[in-house]
Amino acid sequence: xxxxxxxxxxxxxxxxxxxxxxxxxxxxxxxxxxxxxxxxxxxxxxxxxxxxxxxxxxxxxxxxxxxxxxxxxxxxxxxxxxxxxxxxxxxxxxxxxxxxxxxxxxxxxxxxxxxxxxxxxxxxxxxxxxxxxxxxxxxxxxxxxxxxxxxxxxxxxxxxxxxxxxxxxxxxxxxxxxxxxxxxxxxxxxxxxxxxxxxxxxxxxxxxxxxxxxxxxxxxxxxxxxxxxxxxxxxxxxxxxxxxxxxxxxxxxxxxxxxxxxxxxxxxxxxxxxxxxxxxxxxxxxxxxxxxxxxxxxxxxxxxxxxxxxxxxxxxxxxxxxxxxxxxxxxxxxxxxxxxxxxxxxxxxxxxxxxxxxxxxxxxxxxxxxxxxxxxxxxxxxxxxxxxxxxxxxxxxxxxxxxxxxxxxxxxxxxxxxxxxxxxx
Amino acid sequence: xxxxxxxxxxxxxxxxxxxxxxxxxxxxxxxxxxxxxxxxxxxxxxxxxxxxxxxxxxxxxxxxxxxxxxxxxxxxxxxxxxxxxxxxxxxxxxxxxxxxxxxxxxxxxxxxxxxxxxxxxxxxxxxxxxxxxxxxxxxxxxxxxxxxxxxxxxxxxxxxxxxxxxxxxxxxxxxxxxxxxxxxxxxxxxxxxxxxxxxxxxxxxxxxxxxxxxxxxxxxxxxxxxxxxxxxxxxxxxxxxxxxxxxxxxxxxxxxxxxxxxxxxxxxxxxxxxxxxxxxxxxxxxxxxxxxxxxxxxxxxxxxxxxxxxxxxxxxxxxxxxxxxxxxxxxxxxxxxxxxxxxxxxxxxxxxxxxxxxxxxxxxxxxxxxxxxxxxxxxxxxxxxxxxxxxxxxxxxxxxxxxxxxxxxxxxxxxxxxxxxxxxxxxxxxxxxxxxxxxxxxxxxxxxxxxxxxxxxxxxxxxxxx
Numbered sequence: 001x002x003x004x005x006x007x008x009x010x011x012x013x014x015x016x017x018x019x020x021x022x023x024x025x026x027x028x029x030x031x032x033x034x035x036x037x038x039x040x041x042x043x044x045x046x047x048x049x050x051x052x053x054x055x056x057x058x059x060x061x062x063x064x065x066x067x068x069x070x071x072x073x074x075x076x077x078x079x080x081x082x083x084x085x086x087x088x089x090x091x092x093x094x095x096x097x098x099x100x101x102x103x104x105x106x107x108x109x110x111x112x113x114x115x116x117x118x119x120x121x122x123x124x125x126x127x128x129x130x131x132x133x134x135x136x137x138x139x140x141x142x143x144x145x146x147x148x149x150x151x152x153x154x155x156x157x158x159x160x161x162x163x164x165x166x167x168x169x170x171x172x173x174x175x176x177x178x179x180x181x182x183x184x185x186x187x188x189x190x191x192x193x194x195x196x197x198x199x200x201x202x203x204x205x206x207x208x209x210x211x212x213x214x215x216x217x218x219x220x221x222x223x224x225x226x227x228x229x230x231x232x233x234x235x236x237x238x239x240x241x242x243x244x245x246x247x248x249x250x251x252x253x254x255x256x257x258x259x260x261x262x263x264x265x266x267x268x269x270x271x272x273x274x275x276x277x278x279x280x281x282x283x284x285x286x287x288x289x290x291x292x293x294x295x296x297x298x299x300x301x302x303x304x305x306x307x308x309x310x311x312x313x314x315x316x317x318x319x320x321x322x323x324x325x326x327x328x329x330x331x332x333x334x335x336x337x338x339x340x341x342x343x344x345x346x347x348x349x350x351x352x353x354x355x356x357x358x359x360x361x362x363x364x365x366x367x368x369x370x371x372x373x374x375x376x377x378x379x380x381x382x383x384x385x386x387x388x389x390x391x392x393x394x395x396x397x398x399x400x401x402x403x404x405x406x407x408x409x410x411x412x413x414x415x416x417x418x419x420x421x422x423x424x425x
Numbered sequence: 426x427x428x429x430x431x432x433x434x435x436x437x438x439x440x441x442x443x444x445x446x447x448x449x450x451x452x453x454x455x456x457x458x459x460x461x462x463x464x465x466x467x468x469x470x471x472x473x474x475x476x477x478x479x480x481x482x483x484x485x486x487x488x489x490x491x492x493x494x495x496x497x498x499x500x501x502x503x504x505x506x507x508x509x510x511x512x513x514x515x516x517x518x519x520x521x522x523x524x525x526x527x528x529x530x531x532x533x534x535x536x537x538x539x540x541x542x543x544x545x546x547x548x549x550x551x552x553x554x555x556x557x558x559x560x561x562x563x564x565x566x567x568x569x570x571x572x573x574x575x576x577x578x579x580x581x582x583x584x585x586x587x588x589x590x591x592x593x594x595x596x597x598x599x600x601x602x603x604x605x606x607x608x609x610x611x612x613x614x615x616x617x618x619x620x621x622x623x624x625x626x627x628x629x630x631x632x633x634x635x636x637x638x639x640x641x642x643x644x645x646x647x648x649x650x651x652x653x654x655x656x657x658x659x660x661x662x663x664x665x666x667x668x669x670x671x672x673x674x675x676x677x678x679x680x681x682x683x684x685x686x687x688x689x690x691x692x693x694x695x696x697x698x699x700x701x702x703x704x705x706x707x708x709x710x711x712x713x714x715x716x717x718x719x720x721x722x723x724x725x726x727x728x729x730x731x732x733x734x735x736x737x738x739x740x741x742x743x744x745x746x747x748x749x750x751x752x753x754x755x756x757x758x759x760x761x762x763x764x765x766x767x768x769x770x771x772x773x774x775x776x777x778x779x780x781x782x783x784x785x786x787x788x789x790x791x792x793x794x795x796x797x798x799x800x801x802x803x804x805x806x807x808x809x810x811x812x813x814x815x816x817x818x819x820x821x822x823x824x825x826x827x828x829x830x831x832x833x834x835x836x837x838x839x840x841x842x843x844x845x846x847x848x849x850x851x852x853x854x855x856x857x858x859x860x861x862x863x864x865x866x867x868x869x870x871x872x873x874x875x876x877x878x879x880x881x882x883x884x885x886x887x888x889x890x891x
Contacts, residue, residue, distance in 0.1 A: 204437055211465060366479060388565070395560060397486070417531065
């Protein structure tokens, strides 16, 4: 039986704020009939506006959702409302799933088994066309050469006049045309540094790292990492066909970011035995469903396939074996966390985000907020403000805290209370 | 370290104006590429070589004394805070505080923010915050109000000297309930040193166990520097017909009211003298009210209600129905105010019959309140007054009023379904939640089932907090 998730964990699965609200409207026991939970599924029938109730069920091990309502939101409010009811201990246990639930679960299992039985073979015509690949290499090289000249020009003329948000627009378009979307994305986000008081230093850092990337690409150094950052695509199939790492992965937290009507969701994991950090990235246009299968504070026994790189972080869940009992993840003292980050930067100097778990740390102050212990602490990201939830949970006592390391400070993700329950920060 | 800092500052300065105008100190190759390369080295070095920084740890919060909230109750609180049935927050907090629980620490910031905006929930938070909450509030000036609220700590003798205002209020209230004279004597020992706000708040507690023994103390308080204190004292003295204030008021009305030919004739006061002001009559009328009318209303409101039957020779039942020449509105308003202020059920009952007001309803004994409200609901249209009057009927409503209101919801759902929302919510919030079964069986119509769902939510909520 899977341990019940708490309310924050359930709401974190909602595709947007309006879904969260709608889900709460259908989370009362009165709305549901024939609800039950057994093994790894929870199900129920929710009275809708029509004569027939909607049938919703959730496979908790994934989690995966199904509902007979016509909503395009995913998971829909019924699935979420059902989970909220379950999280409030409002769904009675059952020995067996209802028939229609069992049927769906069987179908899912059959589908999951299929690709394994018939591994995808390369379809004719899917093999990379060497001529087109060559063409892309040339285009990218030309685009990057132009960027390199542009950066040098900036240095010669000075960046004092660059404090304009449209400063990079033309450049970004040319980089997109040059089929270097990774670099184009990095350049398009440069405008964000302008709000910083210290923007000239931030901008110089960003330019210098771009220069480093272009040089590395020209010299064919750190190949998979550099090619990934430039924007050469790696298909899911390629990633999944590589080596996988099996472990019990703790889901530390997540962050959604919107840019140009596209939401990117970052979910950070760490392996309990291997200590490996992982990032599962997914995208969806604003208002559409994001991957909601990784719930903060839960753990899963799974195989992860990492994207190639010299400090691999981004990964795909290749095979899920089972849910694992949730517990606070093992952490490290702040010194060890810094070493880990240094090692990641040695492999990939462009790393600007790395999930860490700090053991026995307390919030501290020195004008701004830090997180650390007797030997000192790491600063928090300015966007964290005063981390009141964290301060309250700590009460000055040491805690295990999962956070996203960034060059500008830690962003707290989650912590665990005295009873070992996750608190989303 | 200092060198690398200077080196980095130099690089930034150069980048700002450009290498054309501010060449780098001699280096091989293109100065622009050189600048970028040196900056890259510094950037990665700074990131990878980050060191721990010194910081002041927070003082450790003291250990808790109160029991932790049951898990299910905490989850439900999070649901309410998250927007599910937000109007139940106050009831949740009140119940949980009454049971002496403390909140899970991570919920504290959100609730303290709530209480910063909404004063009414602060007393509950005083208990629920526990020692962690007080510790936390000490770190944020926005939450400093918490230190004024009573804690869960039981009554202790040193509280009167050392406690928060809230603790002292709670202590005095408990003492007043047990031994009114002891409470009065305790307050008298520190009266001169109390802040005006505290004096007014403490005096308010004298409503409990009020007797003629309090009269000298209250009479003295009529000369207090603070208006709120004077008014509170005057309000309390009004409830003591044998008080000096009561007698002065009786004298003031004595030659102004007469009965002639079955009508009451009134001669309103033509001035508001210092003695009237001392007894709580405000001299300056609000905008739009005439002076005489204003003074008349007030002296009627502050005259002990027992005076009237003696003065005019009729029981309240007849008085409220008599014709009053010219000043009827003022006199009735004064009587209503007096019935509420003096908590007089007999007058309230008679006045409610002709002027159904929530405040009057609230003065009636519980059983009577409920049947009076039920009778009113059965015969009244769906309007703002219906909601207001029902608001005066103390929760939890029993079966009689519950049935009456449910029936009206059902009636109105057929004639003006768009208008029943507020009535449904009020029923869901005020009916005794244990009666959810009654509501569920009452009718299968959605508006009734909505009420039933709300009652059930509250029933579960209260059970979790047991």
